[in-house]
Amino acid sequence: MTDVELKDSVAQRVGGLTTPTEIGVARAAALFERVDPAAAAQHLEPVLAADPEVAAGWILMARIRLVLDEVDKALDAANRAIALEPADPRSLAIASRALTLLGRHEEAVTMAYRAVIVEPKNALWHDRVAWALLAADRQYADAEQAARTAVGLEPDEAHYYFTHGVTLDALGHADQARQAFMISLRLEPENPVAQHRLAVLNGEAAKGPEKKKRGWKVFGRRGAEANGPARPEEFLP
Known part of the structure; x- marks a missing residue:
């Protein structure tokens, strides 16, 4: 700017x-x-x-x-x-x-x-529930339900399919996780984190630490105060 x-x-x-x-x-x-x-x-x-x-x-x-x-x-x-x-x-x-x-x-x-x-009715908060549970390393079924709810609320948002894929992978549902990542990439083809997750799931890449990325927006991408770190959940350590 x-x-x-x-x-x-x-x-x-x-x-x-x-x-x-x-x-x-x-x-x-x-x-x-x-x-x-x-x-x-x-x-x-x-x-x-x-x-x-x-x-x-x-x-x-x-x-x-x-x-x-x-x-x-x-x-x-x-x-x-x-x-x-x-x-x-x-x-x-x-x-x-x-x-x-x-x-x-x-x-x-x-x-x-x-x-x-x-x-x-705000998908962002369900997404936050999913990542809070994933970070806690427990209640993966509840995390998957929260991620699925976010997808249902905003079916055109790539990130929510990504989150859903991560929760499905945590549950051991590899085929369903793969489908979720593919939908996420169809909506946002240049997302390197989703690309890497899918490659790992397909056995094409080794799982490694994911770096944080700056400059996106989170917690409401609309309105005057809708600025902040970008979808940091994708890069959760």
Whole structure:
């Protein structure tokens, strides 16, 4: 994003906003959209210090901290948002993701289910349940059910078929997992992680560690605060 595009993005976000806090959060979101999370955090910190009662700001900060691999700070920001707006599923899902990365799997699963309870028709939260359970290395049948629900809610999203394939593979259903990966790749042919998973399943590649990838979006790919690390579940260690 060029400087001109950044200014346009800020202008679009700020349009209609009135308070300094709203404008500050909008500007931080524009910086985050520019894939400059460090600058976004630096801009957002004094905004939240001056007005710590804005949940949207803490949700954005939590996403920024995840991208910066500052997981403890991400969890703290998510918890601040939850305290302000307990029924917002985004902060619950972000907290779940942070807890997974911290190895606190029971809490991660609980937070993910809380997000589903709040917004049961959002595939993202079912996907988070699936990955929380996979990371906990248990209840694979429940993980598969959650992944299948996500596919049913958004049948045109490649990532959910990928998740479903991973859960089916964990259950030992190789043929069904292969089909899920193939559908995922049909929808998103250039996804290297899905390509590798399918190759491993077909015996064409050795299973190895999968690296994290930055720059995609998660926890709602629509709306002003819909920025964050990209589908990090695909790259879960």
